[in-house]
Amino acid sequence: MNTLTGDSDGAAPPGRLATGRRRRTTKTGTALSHELIVSTAIRLLSQHGSDALSVRRLGTALGADPSSLYRYFRSTDDLVLAVADELIGMSLRDVRITGDWREDVRRVGTSLHRTYTAHPQAAVLAASRVTRRPNEMKGVEIGLGILCRAGFPPADAARHYHRFIDFTLGFAAIDAAAMALPAEASAADRAAWHQTYACLDADRYPHIAASVDALAETMNDSAYPGALEVFLDGLEAALSRALGRAAGGAVGADVR
Template identity: 60%
Template sequence: MSERVVPEPRRQRRRPTKQGVILSRELIVDTALRLIEQHGADALTVRRLGTALGADPSAVYRYFRSTDDLLLAVADELIGRAQHGWQATGDWRADLRAIGLRIHAAYQAHPQAALLAAHRTTGRSYEIAAVEAILGVLRRAGFPDREAVRIYHAFVDQSLGFAALDAAALALPAAAQAADLEVWQASYARLDATTHPHIAATARLLTSDMRRSGYPYALDLLLDAAEARLPATG
């Protein structure tokens, strides 16, 4: 796609597409998200979008400058879905934990898109709202600005890092997912205690724990560390 985006006032398509719908940014983003989940990153092409929308592929130019512009919109949509329904309670730790788990869940619901979007910075409305909300939680809790920014940075990178890692596992074919999990039972659980005493001593726990995401526990560790810094900085 090239730099041929149509100015905002002229974007509205008056005639329905072949499928009887009126094009909009929201419809295109939703369709792109669905195509990515069904077919992976290669699905994000103007031709595929046009087919799925029942419209001429060039119509996408009326809303997005390039496929990367569209990808950023998809990334921002995932952030928006993570925020949907969230409200601050005044308990900074509970609020941050809820935000982190929402981010993780939103990306796990769309693992293929997460692989494309988790590392991007959109600078768009949903991302801006999320940054404002997280910094607001931290500053109202009493963290000085410098500390609030550093905790924000660690919190967001941790959330998105785990989201991308777990999304990559979910995006694997089912057989590969099962094979990876089986390694803990088939390999680690059978190691000899004389050569690998620590693995052997914890093998049962390892086999169980490695079947789920480590994010909730890692999030609690980060919040514990932040809480320990609050009295000293506040």
């Protein structure tokens, strides 16, 4: 996507792209701003899906001339990145770092997952993106800081942060996509565990038959909370190994 959709020629005037310009006033008297456009885009995405990201629909919702949006965003992709960064910012607002690394990773992950699934249409577009914007940078710094303070060397902290964030956003994207399904499709998927799977031939599918009640109970809820605990157990084991290597190296240095 190269430009905000709905424009006659798709070209954003190059001299009008810098941020920090004087705010324009909408037809309702509201000052048009980067923040207002992003929040409106998130709201429209929740109502209309990705079709909401057109200058015509955004302009109508804002009570502004559609062409004025080009003063703030070069393209649809530029707006998507801003939406993605806003979701990250929303997830970080209520996170309090305690100094207990396991609890802090849990808090960051749970908040990020909760924010994305609260805005499923926006999350589907945003979960895979690298925003290169302040909220994302803040989030990366917080995540690396938690892991480094726990005792991971910087290179290990980077690798584990990558695993953690992809793990969390992967779950968020799957759960958001399920929540964004049309009502009829969502109802059919939920019913399948109680209906289709409950009726399978036990001789042909013995493991499903033995687990069918548990499948019906668990498969319609997000697996993220339980999977996060498994991930944290693995991270704790990795930390023990890293601290053991560090201690071994220190003893070797003392011997020399």
